[in-house]
Amino acid sequence: xxxxxxxxxxxxxxxxxxGAVVFFLLRGNGDLTRRNNTLRLAREYIxxxxxxxxxxxxxxxxxxDPGDGEARALRDEAIEGKRLAEMRRDDGSPxxxxxxxxxxxxxxxxGNALTLADIERILAGVLPGSAAGGPxxxxxxxxxAAASAEDAAAKDAAAKxxxxxxxxxxxxxxxARKRAxxxxxxxxxxxxxxRMKEVNELVEKGKSAVARNDxxxxxxxxxxxxxxxxxxxxxxxxxxxxxxxxxxYEGSSRNxxxxxxxxAARRALQAxxxxxxxxxxxxxxxxxxxRLSRDQGSWPGAVTxxxxxxxxxxxxxxxxxxxxxxxxxxxxxxEARTAFExxxxxxxxxxxxxxxxxxxxxxxxxxxxxxxxxxxxxxLKSDYAPAWREIGRIYSVREDYSRAVENYGQALKYNPxxxxxxxxxxxxxxxLGQNQAAEASFAxxxxxxxxxxxxxxxxxxVKIALRKYKExxxxxxKxxxxxxxxxxxxxxxxxxxxxxxxxxxxxxxYKASAAKNPRYVRxxxxxxxxxxxxxxxxxxxxxLMEAYRAEPASFEVNNNLGGVYxxxxxxxxxxxRYEAALASQPGNSxxxxxxxxxxxxERDLPGAREAYLEVIRLAPNNYDALFELGKTCAGMGDAESxxxxxxALLEKSPSYSGKAEAEKILAGL
Numbered sequence: 001x002x003x004x005x006x007x008x009x010x011x012x013x014x015x016x017x018x019g020a021v022v023f024f025l026l027r028g029n030g031d032l033t034r035r036n037n038t039l040r041l042a043r044e045y046i047x048x049x050x051x052x053x054x055x056x057x058x059x060x061x062x063x064x065d066p067g068d069g070e071a072r073a074l075r076d077e078a079i080e081g082k083r084l085a086e087m088r089r090d091d092g093s094p095x096x097x098x099x100x101x102x103x104x105x106x107x108x109x110x111g112n113a114l115t116l117a118d119i120e121r122i123l124a125g126v127l128p129g130s131a132a133g134g135p136x137x138x139x140x141x142x143x144x145a146a147a148s149a150e151d152a153a154a155k156d157a158a159a160k161x162x163x164x165x166x167x168x169x170x171x172x173x174x175x176a177r178k179r180a181x182x183x184x185x186x187x188x189x190x191x192x193x194x195r196m197k198e199v200n201e202l203v204e205k206g207k208s209a210v211a212r213n214d215x216x217x218x219x220x221x222x223x224x225x226x227x228x229x230x231x232x233x234x235x236x237x238x239x240x241x242x243x244x245x246x247x248x249y250e251g252s253s254r255n256x257x258x259x260x261x262x263x264a265a266r267r268a269l270q271a272x273x274x275x276x277x278x279x280x281x282x283x284x285x286x287x288x289x290x291r292l293s294r295d296q297g298s299w300p301g302a303v304t305x306x307x308x309x310x311x312x313x314x315x316x317x318x319x320x321x322x323x324x325x326x327x328x329x330x331x332x333x334x335e336a337r338t339a340f341e342x343x344x345x346x347x348x349x350x351x352x353x354x355x356x357x358x359x360x361x362x363x364x365x366x367x368x369x370x371x372x373x374x375x376x377x378x379x380l381k382s383d384y385a386p387a388w389r390e391i392g393r394i395y396s397v398r399e400d401y402s403r404a405v406e407n408y409g410q411a412l413k414y415n416p417x418x419x420x421x422x423x424x425x426x427x428x429x430x431x432l433g434q435n436q437a438a439e440a441s442f443a444x445x446x447x448x449x450x451x452x453x454x455x456x457x458x459x460x461x462v463k464i465a466l467r468k469y470k471e472x473x474x475x476x477x478k479x480x481x482x483x484x485x486x487x488x489x490x491x492x493x494x495x496x497x498x499x500x501x502x503x504x505x506x507x508x509x510y511k512a513s514a515a516k517n518p519r520y521v522r523x524x525x526x527x528x529x530x531x532x533x534x535x536x537x538x539x540x541x542x543x544l545m546e547a548y549r550a551e552p553a554s555f556e557v558n559n560n561l562g563g564v565y566x567x568x569x570x571x572x573x574x575x576x577r578y579e580a581a582l583a584s585q586p587g588n589s590x591x592x593x594x595x596x597x598x599x600x601x602e603r604d605l606p607g608a609r610e611a612y613l614e615v616i617r618l619a620p621n622n623y624d625a626l627f628e629l630g631k632t633c634a635g636m637g638d639a640e641s642x643x644x645x646x647x648a649l650l651e652k653s654p655s656y657s658g659k660a661e662a663e664k665i666l667a668g669l
Contacts, residue, residue: 038057038058038060038061038071039058039061039070039071039074041057042054042057042058042071042074042075042078043074045057045078046074046077046078046081046104049081049085049097049100051078051079051081051082051085051331052078052082054074054075054078054081055075055078055079055082055300055330055331058071058072058074058075058078059075059298059299059300062075062297062298063298063301072297077104077107078331079329079330079331080103080104080107080331081100081104082331083331083333083363084099084100084103084104085100086331086333086334086364087364087365192230192233195228195229195230196229196230196233196236198228199225199226199228199229199236199240200225200240202221202222202224202225202228203221203222203225203240203243203244203247205221206218206219206220206221206222206225206244206247207243207247209221210247210248210250210251210264211250211251213251213255213260215251215260215263215264215267218247218248218251219267222244222271225240225244226240226241226244234278234279235278235279237278237279238275238276238278238279238282238285239275239279239282239284241271241272241274241275241278241285242271242272242275242282242284242285242288243284244271244275245267245268245269245270245271245272245275245284245285245288246268246284246288248264248265248267248268248271249264249265249268249288249291249292251264251267251268252264252265252268252292252295253291253295265292265295268288268292269289269292271285272285272286272288272289272292273285273289281312282312283308283309283310283312283313283316283319284309286305286306286308286309286312287305287306287309287318287319287322289301289305290302290303290304290305290306290309290322290323290326291322293305293326294322294325294326299326299329299330300330302322302326302329303323303326303327303330303332306319306322306323306326307323309323310323310339315346316346317342317343317344317346317347317350317353318343320339320340320342320343320346320353321339321340321343321350321352321353321356323339324336324337324338324339324340324342324343324353324356324357324360325356327339328356328359328360328363333360333363333364334364336356336360337357337360337361337364340353340356340357340360341357343357344357344376348376349380351376351377351380351381351384351387352377354373354374354376354377354380354387355373355374355377355384355386355387355390357373358370358371358372358373358374358377358387358390359390361373362390362394367394367397367398370390370394371391371394374387374388374390374391374394375391378391378410383414384414385410385411385412385413385414385415385418385421386411386415386418388407388408388410388411388414388421389407389408389411389418389420389421389424391407392404392405392406392407392408392410392411392421392424392425392428393424395407396424396427396428396431399431401428401429401431401432402432404424404428405425405428405429405432405434408421408424408425408428409425412425417448419445419448419449419452422441422442422444422445422448423441423442423445423452423454423455423458425441426438426439426441426442426445426455426458426462427458429441430458430461430462430465435462435465435466436466438458438462439459439462439463439466442455442458442459442462443459446459450478451478451482452482453478453479453480453482453483453486453489454479454483456475456476456478456479456482457475457476457479457488457489457492459475460472460473460474460475460476460479460492460493460496461492463475463496464495464496464499467499469496469499469500469501470500472496472499472500473493473496473497473500473502473505475496476489476492476493476495476496476497477493479492479493480492480493480509485516486516487513487514487516487517487520487523488513488520490509490510490512490513490516490523491509491510491513491520491522491523491526493505493509493513494506494507494508494509494510494512494513494523494526495526497509498526498530503530503534506526506530507527507530509523510523510524510526510527510530511523511527514527514543514546518546518550519550519551520550521547521550521551521554521556521557524543524544524546524547524550525543525544525547525556525557525560527540527543528540528541528543528544528547528560528564529560531543532560532563532564532567537564537567537568538568540564541561541564541565541568544557544560544561544564545561547560548561553580553583553584554584555581555584555585555588556581558577558578558580558581558584559577559578559581559591559594561573561577562574562575562577562578562581562591562594562595562598563594565577565598566594566597566598566601569601571598571599571601571602572602574594574598574601574602575595575598575599575602575604575607578591578594578595578598579595582595587618589615589618589619589622589625592611592614592615592618593611593612593615593622593624593625595611596608596611596612596615596625596628596632597628599611600628600632605632605635605636606636608628608632609629609632609633609636612625612626612628612629612632613629616629621652623649623652623653623656626645626646626648626649626652627645627646627649627656627658627662629645630642630643630645630646630649630662630665631665633645634665634669639669642665642666642669643666643669646662646665646666647666649662650662650663
């Protein structure tokens, strides 16, 4: 329906902190009854808003079995719920329990974290539509800036962007430990120096063996080294065990989720515990424990270990950074912010900390601070593609789409295969009316992943904007088939079919969309308009009343209901609905004109006159309003006013289409 207006709006992915290697383990037999009861109780806690209690229960399950996917998904939902519960609106007020329940329902349907833009879209409800010409068109739809989940390529890019800086930081830490040890060694006797030097050489030999995956050789070297530690050198022995643990950790990290990697992780854990037993003041073994917990997805354990490492070595920015990452993953966003702020204070040139600080500010709904942090990251590392992408997202949320396009371009310059940036770029281009450019961006994204439902839906909407309706139907069908539970994709399919002239297909798709979500008004509005335009006002009323029950204050719903009642000549109801529409858009002259005509229909000429006068005040060149105002005044017996308005009409528009009728009325006054 050409009179409807296509509204394109996007969802923006918040920052995702750099991921860690995860060990995938087979599920043990365990006590299934206890597990199922724990899951059921955790679900009850989430439904009651007791997110931390749910997380505590689920952490226990995951400690027993890190491969329990159901527990992990429920734990992620609890983390998301806690994040939402900590959020504040722009006025500082928290989200309501109803808001959080609605958002978590969306979270479950997607299986991934919601972005800030998603949250704002869902909280805002459906978008306002056009009000041009009679009943307004309900054809608005959403084009999302990114896929429904952060794609693997984008996550990998973020991890790689941080890896180099983290490796440099680790190398710096090793050198610092060597310097400190050399200073202590210099104070020892010549005999002890020789023996400690021999121990150091054996530890280095073991490290080299670990790097070659020669675990047997490494074990022999480490064992010999520890046997040669001079008596009474407990602190020295603790440091050597910490170094050994660190070496085994590097072996586990390099080998990942393999038997060799698991063996190295076990050895790292044992050496770290022995190191702590020898000297509880050492920070390095705590750091290793934190990394082991992090890699297995045991985030509360990681938080505890990294916090202890930082307590023991408060000037170590890498410890502060890892603590922040782990706190973020457990939903402790305020604490993570403090940790990352500490990290950049300790080392202002550590770009991963700035990047992750930006992500934490985004989670806390502080986009201005997030933007500043991301800009610090790219100032330090100009090719930091994930940070450029997040800057683009912030500008996109601000509706500064020109800057968004510019920053997405920077992200793609350094990582051309970043699908998240491609999808977000297409959205920003569509918002600028650059639909051909958006079409090209979405085509490139679909060439890399043709099955992504969100991108197919975005492409369908851009095709509609380009009047390529048959192509739009194809992409909309792919989107709807790829995510059959998504009501918005079904709605887009209905819109594309309607534009392509397939009214039966449009009605079927709109009905399917409406059935998926009883509160989604757009398909109901469009069904109402289709039935109304084809002469079935009773059927139109059914769907528009469903929309009204879902959103009784909606401008679009009330205006369209007014049109249905006017077609049915139920003038009192038409007046009531038009007045309800004007309550949210009092300056809308078109609806005001509809109200005036409805007053005429119910023979309320004084009400009609006031409405026409308001239309002329809002739109002085609305000649239809001037003509009908003159007729209304004539009908009221106010000949003087009728002559004044009709004469003004003929003076302003000598060729007005109703000129003959206006002259006839004037002649009879």
